[in-house]
Amino acid sequence: MASVLSAFIVVVTLLGVSLAAEEGFTLPPVEYKPITKLAADIPTCRQEDANINECIKQGFQQLTPRLKNGISDLNIPPMDPFLLGKSSYNYNSGVLQGRIAMRNVVVHGLSEGIIDKVDYRLKNNHVRLEMLSHIPQMLAEGAYKADIKLNDMKITPKGTFNITLTNVSMKSRSSGELYERDGHTYLRLAKLEAEPKVGDMRIYANGLVPDPALNDVILDFINQYWRQLYQAMLPETMAIWEPLMLKAGNDFFAALPFDLLVTKD
Numbered sequence: 001m002a003s004v005l006s007a008f009i010v011v012v013t014l015l016g017v018s019l020a021a022e023e024g025f026t027l028p029p030v031e032y033k034p035i036t037k038l039a040a041d042i043p044t045c046r047q048e049d050a051n052i053n054e055c056i057k058q059g060f061q062q063l064t065p066r067l068k069n070g071i072s073d074l075n076i077p078p079m080d081p082f083l084l085g086k087s088s089y090n091y092n093s094g095v096l097q098g099r100i101a102m103r104n105v106v107v108h109g110l111s112e113g114i115i116d117k118v119d120y121r122l123k124n125n126h127v128r129l130e131m132l133s134h135i136p137q138m139l140a141e142g143a144y145k146a147d148i149k150l151n152d153m154k155i156t157p158k159g160t161f162n163i164t165l166t167n168v169s170m171k172s173r174s175s176g177e178l179y180e181r182d183g184h185t186y187l188r189l190a191k192l193e194a195e196p197k198v199g200d201m202r203i204y205a206n207g208l209v210p211d212p213a214l215n216d217v218i219l220d221f222i223n224q225y226w227r228q229l230y231q232a233m234l235p236e237t238m239a240i241w242e243p244l245m246l247k248a249g250n251d252f253f254a255a256l257p258f259d260l261l262v263t264k265d
């Protein structure tokens with residue numbers, strides 16, 4: 001029973017760390033070189049365009065497939081597959097103590113994203129962008145290793161895992177202020193909120209328990225109840241993700257003048 005419980009905890013943590021991040025997690029480093037001019041194949045929009053939302057939507061849509069190779073003109077590294085590198089998570093809740101580490105985690109599918117809706121507003125120097133998008137299918141795979149202590153029992157499951165996510169939709173809201181620097185207008189983001197929804201999820205992992213038949217029983221249970229687990233973990237995982245995304249967004253916009261993307265005549 002104890003080993004089933006700890007196997008269960010391993011899978012739940014895998015879900016949490018793969019879908020989102022946990023402590024001990026960092027995004028791969030990106031070098032943001034200052035940009036003063038855009039390559040001709042980078043789409044831009046005009047602030048005065050009456051259909052600016054449609055223009056921004058088309059622009060994002062044109063760039064998304066290029067995430068495969070990265071867009072060096074925009075300081076965007078290759079993101080499909082996206083390599084998460086190493087991450088680890090520790091927990092300590094009295095009777096249960098443990099650490100789970102993951103390596104070689106690869107996420108596929110980001111370049112297949114579809115932009116459904118864009119709502120952009122500029123008022124005085126305040127920018128607000130709301131976006132709806134979805135990814136038809138994503139796959140995350142990697143290796144895991146855990147050390148778990150439950151009362152006096154010590155368990156060390158390890159193996160490989162993969163998680164298939166279908167119809168991952170994302171509603172994001174960001175806002176910030178424009179400011180002038182060296183003759184250009186830049187954007188400083190103050191807020192970035194994201195609300196991801198998952199249509200369906202399937203997780204596979206081996207090595208949870210020595211007995212393969214029991215391993216499968218545990219997986220079946222989790223695949224049946226993933227929705228409840230996901231809902232329970234979402235607030236905590238988003239609380240870790242959002243500051244990371246805000247930081248990455250601000251590093252990105254500190255190197256890239258906003259007036260190159262949305263021009264003013």
Ligand SMILES: *[C@@H]1O[C@H](CO)[C@@H](O)[C@H](O)[C@H]1NC(C)=O
Pocket residue numbers: 139161162164204
């Ligand atoms: C997940 O891993 C299992 C076992 O290696 C494999 O049978 C299955 O095809 C994998 N799923 C995907 C979507 O790659």
Ligand SMILES: *[C@@H]1O[C@H](CO)[C@@H](O)[C@H](O)[C@H]1NC(C)=O
Pocket residue numbers: 134167169197199
């Ligand atoms: C995908 O998810 C969105 C939002 O939850 C939903 O509106 C849409 O119908 C779903 N699409 C498919 C193909 O299931």
